[in-house]
Amino acid sequence: MGVIGTANIAVRRIMPVLAAHDRVDLVAVASRDKARAERVGAVFGCRGVGDYAELVERDDIDAVYIPLPPGMHHEWALRALRSGKHVLVEKPMSDVYEKTLELMSTASELGLVLAENFMFLHHPQHAAVRAMLDEAVGELRSFSGSFAVPPLAPDSFRYQPALGGGALLDVGVYPLRAAQLYLTGELDVLGACLRVDEATGVDVAGSVLLSDDRGVTAQLDFGFEHSYRSTYALWGNRGRVSVRRAFTPPEELKPVVRIEQQDVVTERSLPAHNQVFNAMDAFVRAALTRGGPLAGMSAISRQAFLVDRVRRAARLVGDPKCRPHEALAADTGLS
Template structure:
């Protein structure tokens, strides 16, 4: 059990040395003035030591050895999805706040278990959808509120990446692998952001690859007001990361929706009758913003707000419904 946080800098540990942790999250974390990276853990002590040397912290062999440290307030967990239920649960029971890579769990029941545990422990539990913390989406919402496209009729989104290395865990059955849980969750989360949490799955398809996991998929959703969402994703595609909002008077397109680098200047496209306008926005650091939001929540003196917990559950339920519709 960690000592109760009493203010100051949030002390953070990383349970695992995944590529996303090394490339994106830990570099941003060590730059935060409000947090300190204390240690990183790996099942391989040599790997933990090498990563720790890179970021100026302690390397620890074994995940539980890190979780048990009393000088850690919060844990970042970038393990394969099938391991999240166990290790996020262990971290919460040890009194740590948790930022978990997405998906938080491989199914709705596991997600609900972890949400209940976080509530019982009065700890913050967050799922690392970094795109939600990029300011370009606030600009889109402002444009819609100002009537730039009129009432929304159709939301569409695609997220596809080129084939991964064959030994990636994403191709290995049993690890919470597959395109739906890795890239498909982004268009689904974006649809909830702009439409409604109460989306009905009208149809879905998953294409299964040679290893038995899904490598591509599509879904058709419908909001309670009749707005449709057309979504596509996959591992075997030219890179594409986009969403569009099509209304009665125009369409807004965000061409770099989910993973813009921190130095990228987003360009939003507004198509109206006989007029196309492009808006160049200031760069934003969604990784740093995400970590700052997590630190602020963890240092505020309590656990998740009910609305935040509800978002975790709604996303997990929608993923499960898409999977069930595709199986049918």
């Protein structure tokens, strides 16, 4: 495997797992700063190269992981696929729905594995919650989810529109993806609001209201200017179940699920799991067999489509240059 980029998530969380995985040979890491690539490579026992294209074209690499800013995902994922590499892209797959479709089409034509790195999906706590639904929740009435973090470093790509910055693509995609675990069919965007920072031009906070074909609603909130929150809850006719550390639980944490029913509140502690390892292992196994669950890309398409619909439907506030999106007054052609 090779790694295209030396982002913090790659160095701190992903590369240690890849370097230790018994079915992975971590060959090289690339950075436009060759000295940084060499320093990072030395830590993990692999080669550091100063050019993304050089890594993509290497004959001794079968697959790549791409932790670049979202605005760069499409270019380098497409080049990697066309070079015959399996590709694991940090979420979101790309910053534009049509670009995601092109990546999916290319991967399918070439028989390659293309995966979007939503690591939380690989933590067993969500399967445990699904198993509780009939008993603890009953008929689902509503879903709520929040993922927000305190303000980030001012020079972060997350505040740069050209690189695909903004809260929707960085943290908003998590509760959107979680909602799709429990709501059914293509979800309707009933309303959305994105607050745009005047200085940077990116959305720094937002809320979304969704509905599925049963009338179950989802209320989602996200942003870069909040105290940390990473949670979702399911509310039905029998009770309410809430997941406290839904998206980024530390590997040593035993997640606690809270169940509220009438006058009884129960908390269940679930086993600790390393969702980073689980996600990497799932990709490795799929790439080695050119199959498995990651080869089915309908979830990637649904996610990209939903993000696009949220963006089109959202009212933009906070920047005097911004207006409610044209989709409020015209058919987008995507429904």
